[in-house]
Amino acid sequence: AQTVTQSQPEMSVQEAETVTLSCTYDTSESNYYLFWYKQPPSRQMILVIRQEAYKQQNATENRFSVNFQKAAKSFSLKISDSQLGDTAMYFCAFGDGAGSYQLTFGKGTKLSVIP
Amino acid sequence: DVKVTQSSRYLVKRTGEKVFLECVQDMDHENMFWYRQDPGLGLRLIYFSYDVKMKEKGDIPEGYSVSREKKERFSLILESASTNQTSMYLCASMQLGGSEAFFGQGTRLTVV
Numbered sequence: 001a002q003t004v005t006q007s008q009p010e011m012s013v014q015e016a017e018t019v020t021l022s023c024t025y026d027t028s029e030s031n032y033y034l035f036w037y038k039q040p041p042s043r044q045m046i047l048v049i050r051q052e053a054y055k056q057q058n059a060t061e062n063r064f065s066v067n068f069q070k071a072a073k074s075f076s077l078k079i080s081d082s083q084l085g086d087t088a089m090y091f092c093a094f095g096d097g098a099g100s101y102q103l104t105f106g107k108g109t110k111l112s113v114i115p
Numbered sequence: 116d117v118k119v120t121q122s123s124r125y126l127v128k129r130t131g132e133k134v135f136l137e138c139v140q141d142m143d144h145e146n147m148f149w150y151r152q153d154p155g156l157g158l159r160l161i162y163f164s165y166d167v168k169m170k171e172k173g174d175i176p177e178g179y180s181v182s183r184e185k186k187e188r189f190s191l192i193l194e195s196a197s198t199n200q201t202s203m204y205l206c207a208s209m210q211l212g213g214s215e216a217f218f219g220q221g222t223r224l225t226v227v
Binding site: 037 | 148150155156157158159160163173203205207214215216218219220221
């Protein structure tokens with residue numbers, strides 16, 4: 001079974017600054033996906049960024065980027081130029097690439113962007 | 116855009132009542148999921164379905180059942196609601212062969 005650990009229950013960052021959210025996971029699979037999902041106060045969970053394990057290049061989506069360290073089983077999210085709208089719960093998730101399609105989530109990090 | 120719609124945002128039920136939480140998706144996705152979200156525990160999978168009339172237990176199925184009579188609709192059933200089922204419930208769908216899950220807006224259920 002896979003496990004996903006987010007060691008930072010809460011974080012805060014000043015507007016326009018950069019923040020990094022940590023995530024580690026444990027798996028014996030070689031083919032899998034990793035995700036960061038965002039859940040703002042409105043509750044709609046939306047995908048921020050996705051990384052395929054077989055790709056060495058770190059995924060990037062505008063101000064969001066990841067640092068994927070496969071050997072260390074680490075998958076951190078960096079948010080650059082933080083904006084007030086980034087205030088949300090952030091969940092790291094592991095997806096089994098073998099076809100079960102289940103996602104295993106971490107417990108989440110509550111990020112507050114301070115004006 | 117993919118749309119996953121849950122029938123209620125807020126629901127208050129009494130202990131012992133039978134509760135139905137409905138979820139509909141409009142993108143013809145094969146896979147559908149019910150998660151429970153509690154503070155400090157993240158999201159935990161209750162049940163999922165990969166086809167009509169097919170269902171699989173997730174990590175915390177006790178006290179719940181599901182129904183999938185049509186591809187677009189996946190219902191979560193609490194046969195006899197209890198106070199420890201007070202929680203946020205999230206429905207999600209995923210395309211066969213896909214990797215991204217699309218979520219509904221969540222239902223905040225309170226059992227009194």
